[in-house]
Amino acid sequence: MTSYFIRRLLLVIPTFLGITLLVFAVTRVVPGGPIERAMNEALLAQTDSAQMIDMNSVAGAALSEDQLAELRAYYGFDKPWHESYVIWLGRVMQLDLGMSTRYTEPVWDIIKNRFPISIFYGITTLILTYAVCIPLGIAKALRHNSVFDNATSAVVFFGYALPGYVVAIALLTALASAWEWFPLGGFVSDNFDQLSTLDQAIDILYHATLPLIAYLAGSFAVMTFMVKNSLMDNLSSDYVRTAIAKGMPFKRAVFRHALRNSLIPVATSFGQLISVIISGSFLIEKIFNIDGFGLLGFESLVERDYPVVMGILVISSLLFLVGNILSDICVAIVDPRVKFGENGS
């Protein structure tokens, strides 16, 4: 088992290289990189009310060849892309993600500031999803086809059918704007630093309620039905029948025998869920004015702030890879049959 996980950890390296290499190459191919941005800025500064003329020739005039070469060298565009990839990778190894071209700040500092927010929303969403979906799935499986089962299915599917940003806008318009029960956005109040610890916690929750609802509305359906269907399969399994034949009451057989087996698919999904959730949703972050990873990634992409894009990619692909290994560990804990290729069986 241990050797399996060591092998899995080692596999992270080639996978990580593959992902970053691919995206790095793409940033080189797509038009409109930081050089073009600098040229445009220079152009705008020079001819404020210029007519629309051929961009390249004018831009060439706006920045001298020397300046352009300097810029290219600064961004590493003067070398072939694979060379600059190696240079970039070397810096990442030293935990240096480079400078943002938009903020001219170290990428790591920018990302670091968003971390607490994204982790707070990510972990809270994850916990709430499991806390709601597992009991709900169990209750639905035990009361299959009852009024309760059908009513909750309707609610869960309604949430699933509505995109998260629609829920977000609806909540914002009704509960924050019209009735002013909740703040319009942000992660904490402006006077956060002056509050007591308890009030700080309340303040965070107060701000987090609406975004969390928007995040969660769509996420219940898949997990709830995964739990329900998998439990129903196990309820009709032979070993549950064996347990009852031994004299065990049905309810106890459900919790002692069927449940653990039905949590195996849930454990499998854990790794992906955690990385997806922490990466956030830029639309919801935008609507509630939350400075998380989702919004940062989106804006950096639009602004062609490639160092930040690559920085986020590094973090999220590592999260994804580590999350998958965590999933495997969870599955191995729940299911003794999983031996991960050691001495056969």
Next chain:
Amino acid sequence: MAALLEVRGLRAGFDTDTGYIEVLDGVSFELAAGETLGLVGESGCGKSVSALSVMNLLPQPAGKITAGSIGFQNRDLVTLPKEEFHDVRGNRISMIFQEPMTALNPVHRVGNQIIEAVKLHEPNLSSAIARRRALEMLERVGIPAPDQRLKEYPHQLSGGMRQRVMIAMALTMQPDLLIADEPTTALDVTIQAQILDLLREMQRESGMAILFITHDLGVIAELCDRVTVMYAGCVVEQATVTQLFSTPRHPYTQGLLRSIPRLDATPKQPLTTIPGTVPALIDMPAGCRFRNRCLNAEDDCELRSPDLIHAAGRQIACHHPVAEVMP
């Protein structure tokens, strides 16, 4: 003979999407203490449904018993409240199943699954004693290195070993009746023989009765005292093993016996089969259910379904039984 188990006029069936289908049409049989009764019949005739009815284990919520009684130790299991059933199942009546591969929970250790069976009925027993009981049982069912096996998971055992574990689990509480639903069908022939030997030995030690379900008439001849033959949800004949094999009276029983391959038959001769097929459950003909395949069928078979009547030490449901001499 004071019956330990007495099934009378049992009707059971399932609610399906297309409506209720009746699977058992008045099944009756009985079993004395310490006796082994074989239950045979073609696939789908309702053997498992009969056994599961006794254990009140019909798949829920579709399966239900609609009529009849199941007498067991002065109780009627059909009307027994659910709570009281927990004391019967696993304690007085145990059951082993056809598929040892799926009958054990894959995520719990073998030992814990046996210990659980003990603790369910003797909750005050200390864990150490319950564990020792489990160990003894594994030893008795012939599992080598039982203290090692106790810690293993079902997937680490072979099919034969798992069936032994199932037997150990079923017998820990020394039940008065063991229901074995094709316990050897999924195993290969040598293992099959070992399991049958084991059951016989266990029965000799504990004096329990066994209801043994099988398609295999050879197994019946080897293991059972009496046989109940079922056809399409009805009992057609019931007799001692010797009676049944020497002089089958119901035309269906006769057909079954003729379809066993024989060593003294001419080689390469096709096996005798019963012509025709079992009528569908949703479309059971009136009268005798076997009549469309029966060589003895006459007009009255269509009018009235035959009752199971006692005749010369056996029970038979047929208007025109075969004469007592084997042709």
